[in-house]
Amino acid sequence: MFGEVDLPSPGDDWHRAMRQRALSMRLALSRHRWAIGVMESRSTPGPATLRHHDAVLGCLRRSGFSLPLTAHAVSVLDSYIYGFALQEKTLPFDSPQQTAELAHSILDGLRRAAG
Numbered sequence: 001m002f003g004e005v006d007l008p009s010p011g012d013d014w015h016r017a018m019r020q021r022a023l024s025m026r027l028a029l030s031r032h033r034w035a036i037g038v039m040e041s042r043s044t045p046g047p048a049t050l051r052h053h054d055a056v057l058g059c060l061r062r063s064g065f066s067l068p069l070t071a072h073a074v075s076v077l078d079s080y081i082y083g084f085a086l087q088e089k090t091l092p093f094d095s096p097q098q099t100a101e102l103a104h105s106i107l108d109g110l111r112r113a114a115g
Helices: 014-031 047-062 067-089 096-114
Strands: none
Touching: 014 047, 014 067, 047 067
């Protein structure tokens, strides 16, 4: 799964690189909904996992993040990405059309309640 995620290259701006990684990770997780529970659970990570972590940590370190701040940044980003993907996985709809229909229904309910 990690092999499908866009990785930062040396010299990439860390803001853009982390945003692109988050978007790419979300797409990969939407294709592999089973992955969240096992991605970080291996005691011997494979080459794609190691390459992924090396690129992400390297991007942040080259951008001036201290080692503790790098660890915190990766933890915050991954918690947000994985949490969003986990929540998205359990939503009762699958398509953008179903999402829009539900959003309109909620808005209509709010308007009626406020009106």
